Amino acid sequence: MANSTSNSNEIDIEFRSVTKRFEDVVAVDNVSLKVERGAFFSFLGPSGCGKTTSLRLIAGFDQPSEGDVYIGGKSVVGIPSHKRPVNMVFQQYALFPHMDVADNIGYGLRQRDPKPARQEILKRVDQTLEMVRLSGYGKRRVWELSGGQQQRVALARALINHPTCLLLDEPLAALDRKLRREMQIELQTLQREVGITFILVTHDQEEALSMSDRICIMREGQIIQSGSPRELYDEPINRYVADFVGKTNFIDGDVVDAIGPLVSIKSESGQVFSGSQPPGAPPIANGNKACVAVRPEMITITNIGETSNATNITINGQVVNRIFLGEHTEYLVATEGCGEVMVLSPKSIESANRSFEPGDHVSVSWGPEAALIIGDT
Amino acid sequence: MREDRKSGRWLTAALLAPTSLWFLVMLIFPLIVILVFSFGERAAVGGYAGGFTLEQYANLPSRLKAFQNTLVIAPAGTLLSLLVAYPLAYFLALRVGRQYKLILLVLVIVPFWTSLLVRTYAWIFILGGRGIPALLEFIGIEGVRLINTPGAVLIGIVYGYLPLMVFPIFVSLEKLDKTLLEASSDLGGSPFKTFIQVTLPLSMPGIATGCMLVFILLMGEFLIPAFLGGGKVFFIGNALVDLFLQSRNWPFGAAVSVTLVVIMLITVSLYMRMTLRSKTGRDESLM
Numbered sequence: 001m002a003n004s005t006s007n008s009n010e011i012d013i014e015f016r017s018v019t020k021r022f023e024d025v026v027a028v029d030n031v032s033l034k035v036e037r038g039a040f041f042s043f044l045g046p047s048g049c050g051k052t053t054s055l056r057l058i059a060g061f062d063q064p065s066e067g068d069v070y071i072g073g074k075s076v077v078g079i080p081s082h083k084r085p086v087n088m089v090f091q092q093y094a095l096f097p098h099m100d101v102a103d104n105i106g107y108g109l110r111q112r113d114p115k116p117a118r119q120e121i122l123k124r125v126d127q128t129l130e131m132v133r134l135s136g137y138g139k140r141r142v143w144e145l146s147g148g149q150q151q152r153v154a155l156a157r158a159l160i161n162h163p164t165c166l167l168l169d170e171p172l173a174a175l176d177r178k179l180r181r182e183m184q185i186e187l188q189t190l191q192r193e194v195g196i197t198f199i200l201v202t203h204d205q206e207e208a209l210s211m212s213d214r215i216c217i218m219r220e221g222q223i224i225q226s227g228s229p230r231e232l233y234d235e236p237i238n239r240y241v242a243d244f245v246g247k248t249n250f251i252d253g254d255v256v257d258a259i260g261p262l263v264s265i266k267s268e269s270g271q272v273f274s275g276s277q278p279p280g281a282p283p284i285a286n287g288n289k290a291c292v293a294v295r296p297e298m299i300t301i302t303n304i305g306e307t308s309n310a311t312n313i314t315i316n317g318q319v320v321n322r323i324f325l326g327e328h329t330e331y332l333v334a335t336e337g338c339g340e341v342m343v344l345s346p347k348s349i350e351s352a353n354r355s356f357e358p359g360d361h362v363s364v365s366w367g368p369e370a371a372l373i374i375g376d377t
Numbered sequence: 378m379r380e381d382r383k384s385g386r387w388l389t390a391a392l393l394a395p396t397s398l399w400f401l402v403m404l405i406f407p408l409i410v411i412l413v414f415s416f417g418e419r420a421a422v423g424g425y426a427g428g429f430t431l432e433q434y435a436n437l438p439s440r441l442k443a444f445q446n447t448l449v450i451a452p453a454g455t456l457l458s459l460l461v462a463y464p465l466a467y468f469l470a471l472r473v474g475r476q477y478k479l480i481l482l483v484l485v486i487v488p489f490w491t492s493l494l495v496r497t498y499a500w501i502f503i504l505g506g507r508g509i510p511a512l513l514e515f516i517g518i519e520g521v522r523l524i525n526t527p528g529a530v531l532i533g534i535v536y537g538y539l540p541l542m543v544f545p546i547f548v549s550l551e552k553l554d555k556t557l558l559e560a561s562s563d564l565g566g567s568p569f570k571t572f573i574q575v576t577l578p579l580s581m582p583g584i585a586t587g588c589m590l591v592f593i594l595l596m597g598e599f600l601i602p603a604f605l606g607g608g609k610v611f612f613i614g615n616a617l618v619d620l621f622l623q624s625r626n627w628p629f630g631a632a633v634s635v636t637l638v639v640i641m642l643i644t645v646s647l648y649m650r651m652t653l654r655s656k657t658g659r660d661e662s663l664m
Contacts, residue, residue: 061559081562082571094560098578107574111565161564 011073012037012165012197013058018067020053020221027053029221030067035165035199035214040191042200042208044244045218051201054218055167058199060084072164082111087158088167092174093150095142101153102138105129108161128156131190148179155190165197172207184211205245209233217241225280233295235278239376242293249296251338255288255373263373265290269337273313275371282375290375296344298370301331301356304363314365317341319356331356333364408638414631423625433632440633443616446602448640450527450610451595454534455588461535462542462587467576469543470550482547485540493537497604500536504529504605525607533601538594542587549583550576585652589645596641613637 013035020028028050035041043051056062057069060081068075076084087108095104106125109116116124129135132152142150151171158166171187172180188211191198202208208215209229216226217240225232225241236242239250251273253265262274263284273292277284284290304316317335331343341364356362415433420426437444469481488496502508504523513521523529553576561571599614606612613633620630 059559059563061562081559082565082567086563088560088563090556090560092554092556094554094556096557096560096575107561107566108564111567111570157564 010037011035012039012071013041013199014068014070015054015057016068016070018054018057018064018069020050020057020062021065026221028057028064031221031223032067033216033223033226035197037164037197038195040188040198040200040211040213042202042212042215043218044202044205044208044215046203046244048220049218050221051203051218052169053221055088055169055199055201058086058165059088059167060086085163086165086167087161087163088169089151089154089158089171091170093154095150095153095157097141097143099142100138101134101140101142101145102129104142104153105138105156105160107157124160128160131159131193132156147175148183151175151183155187159190159194163196165199166191168198168200170202171200172202172204180207187211209245215245217244235280236293236372236374237278237281238374239291239293242372242374247296247342247344249294249299249341250291251294252289252291255284255286255290258284258286258288262368263290265292265373267292267338271315271337273371273373274368275373276369277373284373284375288375290373293372293374294366294370296330296342297328297346299341299343299364299366301333301343301345302354302363302365304361306363309365309367312365312367313371314363315341316361316363319358319360319362322356322358329355331362333362335364411631411634414628415635417628417631419626419628423627425627433629434636436629437632437636440613440616443611443613443633444636444640446527446610447596447612447614447637450530450534450602450612451592451598454531454538454595455592457531458535458538458542458591459584459588462539463546463584465539466543466546466550466583470547470553471555485543488536489540493600497533497537497601500529500533501604504532524605525609527606527610529605530602530610533605534595534598537601538591541590541594545586545590546580546583549580549586553579581652585648589648592648593641593645596637 011034013033015031015033018028018031019026031050031054043054045051053062057064058071060076060079060083064077068077070076071084071086096107099107102122102125105128106121109121109124125138126135129138132155134149134152134156137145137149137153142153145153151174154171168187172183175183184207187198200208200212209232212229214226215229215232217224217232219240225237227235229245232241232245236245236248242248242250251267253267253273255263256266256272257264257274261276263277264272264274266272275292275294300312315335315338317333317338319331320334320340321332323330327347329345329347331345333341333343335341343364414425416429416431418426418428418430418432465485469478469485473481501524504510506524509523510521513519523532557575557579558571561575562568566574597614598612599618602610602612603615603618606615616633617630617637620626620633
């Protein structure tokens with residue numbers, strides 16, 4: 001991770017109780033956050049959750065209605081975008097169509113006061129073209145390039161200015177799947193090379209999980225949870241986060257025992273499920289509505305009655321669907337009283353005698369340590 | 378397959394026929410007539426009397442003033458219209474809220490609902506002795522003459538041709554991807570630099586179209602100079618009206634017309650070349 005260097009505690013971007021209203025719509029609602037220098041930080045959420053507005057507040061295209069935005073320790077409220085030390089990669093790249101690739105990339109340098117010498121600009125443009133693996137493309141027109149190449153020009157155009165922080169607004173959304181995967185890796189490598197803070201806005205949880213050091217999950221203008229990808233995946237504080245980050249099975253119920261180290265809920269079918277509460281989650285009391293969340297890869301699928309461990313929670317059901325995914329097989333099991341449960345069975349334990357067909361009666365089971373009891377909000 | 382292509386070709390020909398016929402009858406044929414007339418002689422009672430002579434062309438310098446006026450005031454009027462129209466189009470395209478845009482655009486066209494003749498008459502009054510000069514006199518500035526000056530003609534031109542300039546520029550600014558302006562600002566471009574480096578070059582197609590429309594129409598203008606120039610500031614158009622309708626010297630009128638057409642062809646093709654060379658952005662057509 002890039003932030004494991006000596007200046008790991010330096011804060012690059014900070015929001016202090018930032019609210020942004022557009023007429024009567026609250027786009028960002030009292031958000032406070034800190035982004036460490038050199039981190040790869042992501043805003044993750046569905047469209048309209050306030051993630052793009054947050055990015056625009058950093059870029060300076062919008063000004064907060066309330067609160068303070070800090071860049072490198074200084075408040076930037078009221079400072080227009082052209083005077084801020086950050087640069088952005090736009091969703092549709094926003095390359096200047098009337099300029100060639102080199103002129104696009106050199107644009108930021110030409111705005112400097114004093115303007116660098118022509119030779120200096122050309123040299124830096126060539127270096128940057130090389131960095132994004134587009135050497136020799138300087139004289140091309142931007143619309144002659146493929147989507148991936150345009151993406152790299154947009155990156156180069158932002159990075160040539162040595163911003164303290166690079167803002168990326170859904171930068172990969174316009175690319176096809178394979179190219180997107182390549183660019184994800186390329187972006188990560190690039191971030192480690194240049195060592196500056198990257199702030200990414202995305203609605204793609206896989207993208208956020210695979211690239212970021214820290215993720216901030218937003219909904220309706222508020223931060224729901226922020227943490228490392230692992231924290232968000234293993235300890236989602238509520239159903240929204242668990243649902244957004246990775247696939248999860250949920251079984252609803254009422255809290256019957258909120259005292260012990262493990263919390264128990266009773267589902268509609270009368271079965272009792274136990275699990276731990278994630279750290280940082282709001283406390284729940286007996287009688288509250290809650291649900292048990294179990295990741296599909298934590299569930300074992302067996303023939304009925306074969307469950308090995310007595311402490312395991314077991315539900316019987318019938319296989320409805322099987323999807324072969326290569327290294328995993330995904331089963332959809334219709335259970336008795338607990339709805340459909342998804343099971344991800346690794347190839348290593350899938351074999352001839354442990355493979356199930358749609359229609360087979362099976363047991364699905366998991367250890368209590370695999371289950372989380374979480375509230376709806 | 379071949380049958381298909383053949384019938385397709387017939388269909389193309391059939392669809393193009395009305396236009397071709399129109400061009401032939403309404404444009405090419407009259408041009409030929411004018412060209413033939415211009416080498417002829419005036420009949421004793423007026424009109425055309427045939428023959429072949431270069432006399433009409435030798436006589437062109439007698440209308441030098443009309444050519445001079447047209448070739449100075451038409452470009453000046455085009456430029457002035459551009460200077461007035463651009464800020465207006467910019468404001469309409471980039472600064473006005475969506476809900477007011479349509480109504481303001483309609484207001485730009487509303488004057489077109491009345492004949493230019495009537496509107497120019499109004500300007501005779503506004504610029505005439507009892508109009509603005511009278512107002513100026515009221516506040517102590519005396520002896521201002523507006524009507525029948527090149528200035529009056531220019532005012533009339535800007536007034537009459539403004540929408541023709543506003544609309545193409547408005548369209549090109551409206552089409553402009555606004556995130557390009559944000560990108561420029563993000564990269565450190567001040568609002569002024571952003572305008573010079575992004576907005577202006579990307580609205581060039583609109584500027585080129587607007588200037589072309591106004592300039593071409595101005596070269597043949599006769600109403601505004603006749604009314605607001607009062608016989609002192611006259612265009613080639615006025616000379617033509619005079620030659621064809623008053624003195625009925627058709628051959629000489631034809632020679633003046635041919636000269637005007639040649640001048641237009643040269644200037645417009647030079648202009649097209651220029652704008653095409655400095656053409657910016659994608660293949661955006663000029664017209």
